[in-house]
Amino acid sequence: MIDYKKILSQVNSEADWVGIRYVEESQNILTAKKEKLDGVQRNSTKGVMIDVLVNGQFSYFATSFLDDQYLIQCINRAVQNAKRASEFSIYKFDQATVRQGFTGTYNTKLLSSVSDLSFNDIKDLALLGSSTMLKPSSIVHSAATVELIERRTEIFSTSGADIEQKMDIVLVELSATAQNHQDSQTRTNHGMRGHCFQAGAEFIEKYDISNEASQIATQAIELVEADQCPTEVTDLVLAPDQMMLQIHESVGHPLELDRILGDERNFAGSSFVHLEDFGSLQYGSKLMNIVFDPTVDNQLASYNFDDGGMPATKEYLIQDGVLVRGLGGIESQIRSGVPGVSNLRASSWNRIPIDRMANINLEPGQSTRDEIIKSVERGVYMESNRSWSIDDYRNKFQFGCEYGRMIENGQLTKVVKNPNYRGITNPFWRSLSMVGNQDTFEVFGTPNCGKGEPNQVERVGHASPLCKFDQIQVFGGV
Numbered sequence: 330m331i332d333y334k335k336i337l338s339q340v341n342s343e344a345d346w347v348g349i350r351y352v353e354e355s356q357n358i359l360t361a362k363k364e365k366l367d368g369v370q371r372n373s374t375k376g377v378m379i380d381v382l383v384n385g386q387f388s389y390f391a392t393s394f395l396d397d398q399y400l401i402q403c404i405n406r407a408v409q410n411a412k413r414a415s416e417f418s419i420y421k422f423d424q425a426t427v428r429q430g431f432t433g434t435y436n437t438k439l440l441s442s443v444s445d446l447s448f449n450d451i452k453d454l455a456l457l458g459s460s461t462m463l464k465p466s467s468i469v470h471s472a473a474t475v476e477l478i479e480r481r482t483e484i485f486s487t488s489g490a491d492i493e494q495k496m497d498i499v500l501v502e503l504s505a506t507a508q509n510h511q512d513s514q515t516r517t518n519h520g521m522r523g524h525c526f527q528a529g530a531e532f533i534e535k536y537d538i539s540n541e542a543s544q545i546a547t548q549a550i551e552l553v554e555a556d557q558c559p560t561e562v563t564d565l566v567l568a569p570d571q572m573m574l575q576i577h578e579s580v581g582h583p584l585e586l587d588r589i590l591g592d593e594r595n596f597a598g599s600s601f602v603h604l605e606d607f608g609s610l611q612y613g614s615k616l617m618n619i620v621f622d623p624t625v626d627n628q629l630a631s632y633n634f635d636d637g638g639m640p641a642t643k644e645y646l647i648q649d650g651v652l653v654r655g656l657g658g659i660e661s662q663i664r665s666g667v668p669g670v671s672n673l674r675a676s677s678w679n680r681i682p683i684d685r686m687a688n689i690n691l692e693p694g695q696s697t698r699d700e701i702i703k704s705v706e707r708g709v710y711m712e713s714n715r716s717w718s719i720d721d722y723r724n725k726f727q728f729g730c731e732y733g734r735m736i737e738n739g740q741l742t743k744v745v746k747n748p749n750y751r752g753i754t755n756p757f758w759r760s761l762s763m764v765g766n767q768d769t770f771e772v773f774g775t776p777n778c779g780k781g782e783p784n785q786v787e788r789v790g791h792a793s794p795l796c797k798f799d800q801i802q803v804f805g806g807v
Contacts, residue, residue, distance in 0.1 A: 586657025
């Protein structure tokens with residue numbers, strides 16, 4: 330066991346500040362297709378990211394070679410690199426405000442660790458899900474994936490940081506494809522890899538995979554026989570698992586402060602939001618209340634401290650429809666002068682922390698599910714994201730869903746396939762006319778949000794109630 334505090338006591342005095350972030354992670358992934366085991370993976374990684382601050386300039390050094398003397402050499406090399414880079418700094422940081430020394434712990438709320446599950450436990454679950462979906466004769470393909478992750482992070486610094494966080498993560502993905510002579514349609518449980526949480530072994534033990542698999546297969550068959558979604562301007566009701574994508578793409582990414590500052594333009598684009606919009610832009614209707622909330626039990630991106638070592642608390646990003654706060658960690662907050670949140674996050678030990686989404690949620694409203702459906706004279710209800718397209722400014726978008734149903738005279742009626750809708754971010758959110766209550770509120774996540782150069786694939790949580798939007802362009806087709 331390496332004594333990181335002892336190593337920090339021996340660092341080069343030329344450094345204004347030094348931090349060490351140790352990360353270890355193990356993944357067990359098992360996939361069953363049709364009625365056979367298709368693939369088994371076990372991945373394990375561990376290493377250290379060293380951060381130094383010299384003359385107001387950050388520098389980094391990552392290594393998986395965990396030897397005391399070698400780590401001291403790495404720190405010294407990072408210090409020398411920072412000294413050279415400081416001659417060309419575009420911004421000088423002050424250690425007292427950027428890297429304060431907080432202490433604490435975090436653990437996923439669970440009864441037993443995912444490591445308590447055996448290979449047979451997850452194999453049997455995946456095979457049961459896949460074989461259950463395959464029972465109807467018109468299902469031509471089925472797949473079930475179970476992924477278990479354990480991640481531990483430790484942060485130490487010369488300013489006194491001493492943080493340890495442990496996360497257990499479970500992902501279960503089900504997919505069924507139905508086919509007839511004219512068409513094929515695929516249905517999943519809540520869109521691509523959306524059914525993921527922080528949880529322990531008890532999640533797998535209590536999960537009724539047979540019931541969910543049967544429903545997915547039934548809906549895939551309904552879709553292959555269904556009419557196309559109509560093309561018209563009409564009311565739109567989105568299920569929470571599609572709201573996840575809507576929040577992610579048209580709220581989360583455009584509010585990232587590093588993107589607004591221009592850091593992401595080369596890779597992922599910028600944002601239609603400007604720094605002067607914070608505190609004044611009417612982003613959506615007064616029913617729109619979006620929070621950054623890493624405190625939700627068992628949501629995918631819950632934590633007590635970000636990877637910059639800053640304490641994380643629930644904060645409103647958009648309140649009563651008005652943009653009030655950005656998605657930026659302490660460095661972007663200082664550079665921009667805009668209030669942010671503790672969301673400096675790194676995908677691994679060999680990546681530096683950058684502004685990332687964590688749990689970005691739409692707060693519940695007052696409307697019941699029945700009230701929302703009954704309020705629609707004509708419209709379309711959509712579930713589960715299938716495709717997404719949005720411009721570099723996160724402004725104009727077009728999203729496709731797996732499953733749709735018509736709403737006619739306040740009633741859900743026939744199933745429609747290939748339901749899609751399009752819009753422009755602010756007008757779309759300003760059309761938000763009803764927000765479901767707590768009974769309609771569901772928690773989901775996505776484990777594959779990409780950003781940064783070199784690329785970082787990060788885990789993000791989203792939760793939302795059922796929502797109604799007025800007079801939206803919907804259309805059918807693949």
